[in-house]
Amino acid sequence: MSQNIPQVQNTGAIKSAEFVKLTIFNEFSNSANVTTHTFSSAYRNETIDGAEYLALGGLLSVGSQNRDLRVTAGDTNISLSGVSGNNIQIVLDTKIRGSEVEVWRGFYDDTDQLDDYYLRFTGVITNYTIQEERVDNNDNFIVTVSASSYKTVLSNRIAGRKTNEESWKVFDPLDTSMDNVYSIAGVQFDFGKEVTASSSGGNNGGGGRRDRDRGNEQQR
Amino acid sequence: MSGLQTIINKCQGMEIDRRKVVGIQTTRNEVARTSETPTFNPWRINLTMPASLRYNEARALMEQLDVLDRNTPQVVTFGDASCLSWIFRYQGSLAVSQLNQITVSSFIGNQLVLTNLPAINANRVMFEQNDLIQIGNYTFPFTSTTKVTRGTGATVTVTTHRPKIITGAVNTANITVGNACQFYMFCPNMPTYKLVVGGADYSAGGTLVGNALIEFSGDFSLYEWVATA
Numbered sequence: 454m455s456q457n458i459p460q461v462q463n464t465g466a467i468k469s470a471e472f473v474k475l476t477i478f479n480e481f482s483n484s485a486n487v488t489t490h491t492f493s494s495a496y497r498n499e500t501i502d503g504a505e506y507l508a509l510g511g512l513l514s515v516g517s518q519n520r521d522l523r524v525t526a527g528d529t530n531i532s533l534s535g536v537s538g539n540n541i542q543i544v545l546d547t548k549i550r551g552s553e554v555e556v557w558r559g560f561y562d563d564t565d566q567l568d569d570y571y572l573r574f575t576g577v578i579t580n581y582t583i584q585e586e587r588v589d590n591n592d593n594f595i596v597t598v599s600a601s602s603y604k605t606v607l608s609n610r611i612a613g614r615k616t617n618e619e620s621w622k623v624f625d626p627l628d629t630s631m632d633n634v635y636s637i638a639g640v641q642f643d644f645g646k647e648v649t650a651s652s653s654g655g656n657n658g659g660g661g662r663r664d665r666d667r668g669n670e671q672q673r
Numbered sequence: 674m675s676g677l678q679t680i681i682n683k684c685q686g687m688e689i690d691r692r693k694v695v696g697i698q699t700t701r702n703e704v705a706r707t708s709e710t711p712t713f714n715p716w717r718i719n720l721t722m723p724a725s726l727r728y729n730e731a732r733a734l735m736e737q738l739d740v741l742d743r744n745t746p747q748v749v750t751f752g753d754a755s756c757l758s759w760i761f762r763y764q765g766s767l768a769v770s771q772l773n774q775i776t777v778s779s780f781i782g783n784q785l786v787l788t789n790l791p792a793i794n795a796n797r798v799m800f801e802q803n804d805l806i807q808i809g810n811y812t813f814p815f816t817s818t819t820k821v822t823r824g825t826g827a828t829v830t831v832t833t834h835r836p837k838i839i840t841g842a843v844n845t846a847n848i849t850v851g852n853a854c855q856f857y858m859f860c861p862n863m864p865t866y867k868l869v870v871g872g873a874d875y876s877a878g879g880t881l882v883g884n885a886l887i888e889f890s891g892d893f894s895l896y897e898w899v900a901t902a
Contacts, residue, residue, distance in 0.1 A: 466707045496711050496836055510713075510900065564782035565711045565836035 460560035460568055468561035470495040471515045472506045472570065473531055475543075475578070475598075476553040490543060492533070493559075501557055501570050511540055513595065515556055527602045529556070529574055535583060535594025544581040544596055552578040554600045576600040676737040677747045677858060680893050682754040686721035688892075691834065714835035715897035716814075716856060726887040727872040735866060735887070746859040746898035748812055752852030763851025764801035765821075767791065777808060777846045778828050780839075785815065785831040787848070790823060797823045800831060800850070807854040809846035811839045813902050814854040838902045858895040865890045 461467050475490040493499060493506040494515075500506070516530035531554070533540040543549060554577065559570040580599040585592070614620045621631040681687075696708040726734070741747060752758045763772075771791040778788040785806070790799075800806070800817040807814045815833035823829065837843070849855075868885035 465705065466709070468709045468711055470710050494710055494712075496713050496838055497840070561711050562782075564784050564832075566782040 456571065458560070458569075458571060468565070470499075470559050470561070471512065472499065472501055472557040472559055473512060473515065474504060474506070474555040474557070475549075476555075477543075477547050477549060478551060478553075479548060488547065495559065495567070496565070499559060499567050501559065510534065527574075528579075528605065529576070529600050531556070531598050531600065533596040533598070535585075535596045540596045541583060541594065544583065544598065549578055549581055549598065554578055554598070574600070574602070576602045577606050579606075675747075676734070676741050677860060677893070677895065678749045678753055679734050679737070680720055680722060681749055681751065682757060683722065683726070684720040684893070685723045686719075687760075688719040688721075690717040690719065711836055713838045713897075713899040713902065715899050716858070716895075717897070718856075718858070718895040720893040720895065722889050722893065724869065724886055724888040728868055728885040728887055729872070731887050738860075738863060738866075741860065741863065743861050743863045744859065746857050748855050749858055749895075750852070750855045752854075758852045761805050761852040761854065763853075764804050765799050765850070766797050767793070767799060772850055773847065775848055777843045777848065780808065780837040780843050783818075783833045783836045785833050785837075786828050787831065788828045790827070790829060793823050795823050795825050799823055799829060805851055805854040806831065806833070807849040808839060808843045809848075811841065811843070811846075811902065812855040812857040813838060813897070813899065814856060838899060840902060856895075857898045857901075859898050860893050861896050862891065862894045864893060 460469075470493055472493040472495070473491070477488045477490070478484060478486070479488060480486040489504065491504050491506040492511045493508055494512045495506065495508050497508050498505050499508075511534045513532040513534055514530075515532075516528075535541050553575070555572060556574040557570050558573050560568045562568045577600060578598050579601045582597045582599075584595045584597065586595070587593075614623070616631055617634050618631045621628055691714065693714055694710050694712050698706050700706065751760050771793070774789050774791060775787050776789045778786040780786070785808075798820060800821040802817060802820055804817045805814045806817060815835060818832045818834050821829055821831050867888045867890065869888045871886035872884040
């Protein structure tokens with residue numbers, strides 16, 4: 454959905470800052486147990502949607518985000534300072550992968566006060582890297598988290614059940630629907646063929662398609 | 674006087690860099706468009722040192738600089754030496770006693786509102802452009818970007834060169850102006866020093882004492898330490 458942003462309309466100069474919200478889910482089975490980290494490139498702490506975004510200077514860069522008319526899969530990277538702060542601890546000591554990430558852009562007025570803000574990206578952390586750059590006496594760390602949009606996550610999602618006895622009984626141990634799968638696995642089965650008394654197992658199965666063909670021939 | 678303050682006092686050249694983080698694009702039809710992130714906009718000052726410091730007189734300074742290294746900030750001022758005090762001299766017309774009674778009413782964005790103003794003529798200039806203003810004990814000076822006169826109201830508003838980067842409460846805080854302001858700086862490139870021929874010292878009763886001149890590997894690029902603002 455397109456959105457009007459008055460702060461960038463009819464002007465040649467804009468003032469903006471990036472705001473990143475990281476929601477880490479601490480428990481698989483309890484979505485309410487979360488730890489939230491918020492940081493920004495702003496000069497002061499700002500409150501957006503009830504969350505205070507800290508201006509600790511930990512945000513180094515935010516990668517580009519695709520904006521397409523139709524839903525497309527887009528990834529982005531968020532780089533955080535690994536010097537001081539607790540960013541290395543965040544990625545090493547928490548369930549960072551699978552965390553939800555939101556990137557907002559806030560616009561400032563001429564007196565450097567936050568005017569309005571807009572959500573730019575929502576996705577899930579899929580990976581992280583810690584990079585050490587040591588050149589002579591200069592030693593720096595950069596923490597980068599990679600985030601994928603929800604479409605990518607859904608595309609890669611494997612869901613459902615396998616058609617075998619074990620998988621079928623995970624949810625209902627009394628369900629015997631797939632109990633015979635092993636005995637007929639790998640057997641050529643002719644679905645639809647009339648069952649003959651001599652046929653045992655699936656080798657001779659049904660032959661409905663041939664019967665239908667035969668019927669068509671008779672009509673002709 | 675020690676470390677970076679000595680460098681400031683003895684430097685032979687000074688370059689001030691207050692440029693903001695700005696993106697500039699020029700469109701195909703040559704219309705310039707800019708984007709800016711309001712940042713802490715720290716003070717950056719490059720100091721060029723003469724190669725005339727005598728080693729035997731500068732050993733304490735060398736040690737102080739080595740201790741500071743590239744990661745330790747220090748409070749410095751430009752009012753320390755009379756030869757420097759003109760740089761950020763207060764240009765307004767208020768006396769020290771009148772300045773001392775002024776307090777901060779509010780500071781939002783880059784709008785600094787001052788109150789408890791002295792009863793003076795409305796046309797009197799309180800701040801000229803580029804006058805430094807320090808809030809309380811926060812060693813992060815702001816400049817006045819416009820000429821501010823007393824006016825007739827109970828308050829005056831000063832537009833500062835950068836937004837309020839101070840996280841603490843500033844309401845009712847006093848102000849310091851001009852070369853009395855302090856800067857909290859560190860030197861991320863802290864130059865190394867080389868001993869070169871020269872600096873002969875005959876001070877010890879006319880006897881030649883082994884000595885050298887100090888030559889630094891580059892300028893001192895001071896950078897404001899705003900992490901604790």
